[in-house]
Amino acid sequence: MSCVNRTFVPYNNVCPFQNKGTKMTKIHYSVLFMAMAAVFSLSSCAGDKEHSAEGTVADATMNGMSIDTGSDTVFVSTMYSDPDKVPGVLIGDSVAVKYVMKDTDGVTVPMVVSLIVIKHSPYYYIQGTWVEPNPIDSAQVQGVILGGDGTAVSVGMETLLFKDWSMDGGMLLLGYKSIGNGHVFDGTDTLKIDRLDADSLVLSRNGNVVWKFGRGK
Structure with a gap:
């Protein structure tokens, strides 16, 4: 395996991988750690992107709700939401929500960060x-x-x-x-x-x- 400069930036001109046949004999841990940290940082930033949905509450529980947008049904979780920013809703309420995708126990879940009731249901x-x-x-x-x-x-x-x-x-x-x-x-x-x-x-x-x-x- 040869060192490819566009993938890793050598630290003190030391290639992070040095091959001897097919056996890895030397790893520059500082560079490897920096590369891994960059990957995790990028993953974290991607999960912070806000999404939005607007429609009618079709179903609601203590931990989430289904919103009928007219063209699709979107489920969002309210399990860890701030109650000051995400008030309770009733079935039939017209709402606008903002949510982010969060990893929970290995499962990506849409978490509500804010909710506005546009019109109350009967x-x-x-x-x-x-x-x-x-x-x-x-x-x-x-x-x-x-x-x-x-x-x-x-x-x-x-x-x-x-x-x-x-x-x-x-x-x-x-x-x-x-x-x-x-x-x-x-x-x-x-x-x-x-x-x-x-x-x-x-x-x-x-x-x-x-x-x-x-x-x-």
Whole structure:
């Protein structure tokens, strides 16, 4: 093996490899170490390049999320992200993320370094307390509290007890227990979301408005 100057720069004019037949007899460790350090340095720099993605959160867990960009689905990890720069998200949120490729236990993983929620999903707006005047006593209100954990609690109703909720497209599914008229049974009410914004929630069934809620305190 002959010394090639364009690959290694000899230190004190000593070739790092000296052949005797096929046996390596002399290694200049300083040059070899410098070359290896340069390779690792280049690899490290390549992993710091930022990538970006923008789209809708299709799925989310404690450790990552899948983003539908419209033309592809991108998975990014939030396992070691700074919570001040990467806030929590809900399915359906429109987001813009920046990420870098990091080596973790021999596997290259896209790690999020920053995230901005461009537009919140309906899951964000629908959570909270929703009430309307009680038709029997206008001084009182009735309604439902939709918890962030999927639980539901009735407001001002003793015979209709809401238990849980979920969303399926533009529909709200409310699980309940009815204890009126001497009969007790469980059921799920499937309601169309006619309107949802920061202060209003209008729900209908078969084209007829069932609930016309305002945001409660």
